[in-house]
Amino acid sequence: MTRILVIGGGIAGSATALALHKAGFDVTVHEAHPNTAEDIGAFLTLASNGMRAVAQLDASDAVTAIGFPLSSMRLLDDRGSEVAHAPMGEAGDALLQYRCLRRGELNATLQGEVVRRGIEVRHGARLVSVADGPDEVTARFADGSAATGDLLIGADGLNSTVRRSLAPDAEPAYAGQCVFYGSTRNTPVVEDTGHITMVRNSAGTFGYAVSPDGETYWFARVAGEPIPAEELAHPTPSRWRARLLDVLRKDASPAAEIVAASTDALMATNATELPPGTRWRSGRTLLVGDAAHAASPATGQGASMALEDAVILAKSLRDAPDADGAFALYEACRRPRVEHNITVSGQISRGTRNPARTGQAPSSPRPGDDTLVSQLAWDVDLRTVGDGVG
Numbered sequence: 001m002t003r004i005l006v007i008g009g010g011i012a013g014s015a016t017a018l019a020l021h022k023a024g025f026d027v028t029v030h031e032a033h034p035n036t037a038e039d040i041g042a043f044l045t046l047a048s049n050g051m052r053a054v055a056q057l058d059a060s061d062a063v064t065a066i067g068f069p070l071s072s073m074r075l076l077d078d079r080g081s082e083v084a085h086a087p088m089g090e091a092g093d094a095l096l097q098y099r100c101l102r103r104g105e106l107n108a109t110l111q112g113e114v115v116r117r118g119i120e121v122r123h124g125a126r127l128v129s130v131a132d133g134p135d136e137v138t139a140r141f142a143d144g145s146a147a148t149g150d151l152l153i154g155a156d157g158l159n160s161t162v163r164r165s166l167a168p169d170a171e172p173a174y175a176g177q178c179v180f181y182g183s184t185r186n187t188p189v190v191e192d193t194g195h196i197t198m199v200r201n202s203a204g205t206f207g208y209a210v211s212p213d214g215e216t217y218w219f220a221r222v223a224g225e226p227i228p229a230e231e232l233a234h235p236t237p238s239r240w241r242a243r244l245l246d247v248l249r250k251d252a253s254p255a256a257e258i259v260a261a262s263t264d265a266l267m268a269t270n271a272t273e274l275p276p277g278t279r280w281r282s283g284r285t286l287l288v289g290d291a292a293h294a295a296s297p298a299t300g301q302g303a304s305m306a307l308e309d310a311v312i313l314a315k316s317l318r319d320a321p322d323a324d325g326a327f328a329l330y331e332a333c334r335r336p337r338v339e340h341n342i343t344v345s346g347q348i349s350r351g352t353r354n355p356a357r358t359g360q361a362p363s364s365p366r367p368g369d370d371t372l373v374s375q376l377a378w379d380v381d382l383r384t385v386g387d388g389v390g
Helices: 011-022 048-056 060-064 103-116 161-166 228-231 236-248 254-262 302-319 323-349 369-376
Strands: 004-007 027-029 043-044 068-070 072-076 080-089 100-103 122-124 125-130 137-141 146-149 153-155 173-182 195-201 203-212 216-223 266-273 286-287
Touching: 004 011, 004 146, 011 027, 011 153, 011 302, 027 146, 043 103, 043 302, 048 060, 048 100, 048 302, 048 369, 060 100, 072 266, 080 153, 100 103, 103 122, 125 153, 125 161, 125 369, 137 153, 137 228, 153 161, 153 302, 161 286, 173 236, 173 323, 203 254, 216 236, 216 254, 236 254, 266 323, 302 323, 302 369
Parallel strands: 004 027, 004 153, 027 122, 072 195, 153 286
Antiparallel strands: 043 100, 068 100, 072 080, 125 137, 137 146, 173 216, 173 266, 195 203, 203 216
């Protein structure tokens, strides 16, 4: 049986492990964090394409048990007036509806599924190097230990150690916006649950969704200089909130009220992206998720794209005659789609593309949807399906 090392136990790594295990491979996950990282990260939305991938992992029950569904999108102008309200994604299917979740809870849920299915997860394993040989690949860790396998999958995120071994010159670049995340139970805005509201503010984009128990989750994307690395390393939530309020109070939308009601449990990051054409594979090693194709969060597709990766990689290895052919098949299926997402998301972040037409969810991936359904369908041989652009 082919032995596969998965580096990274986050969303991409855990999903990859689930898919590879389902395809019959011997998988071990190596995660740098000492636990499930349930307390790390803000919130995210899984789009219908991501939920379709979850279904192919046989994990729908676990994922729909957390978070809450979003079946439509409201669009407000900078005066707070509603200009559109339309269904979003595959709203008619309870398993494929968009879903709002805390990132850490999704991490913990997917890792829990990995453990429940008997896949080994080794925590506290921080990768320092990869040695790709003719017969096996070896991962070496900071604690002095090592692991060998037939293949190694780098699912170790934006600052991937695996990517540095494959493409040392491929560095994440600033995509033109700072992104802030927060939540509050004290918002003065009265709103039903079940939809996401996008606000076109004059100086950025604001979005929020209300959970069934009344908690409001929000994000803001604001153009300007990136937040300095020192400030990100030593967060100053009160300063970030003040900066946001200066911007948001220029408009009459509900954005400023929501941010003002939020606590200091506020997070910030710089929107970053990897350049299209980044090398994904070499010998027995392959990248997935943000390690391969990180994009600005403007389309909200990061986690969903990683889940797609997992299913399509497992099917590639299952259906192709050898690993090299499988990696080539995977790349042919994935690169057009994810690089389209990088381009579109970057254009939205830089203000050169309208993020949503009336009635269209801003994060709906347009290219290849029909093809994607076939690519993700577990019982369909991937070699019979085209690439990801239609």
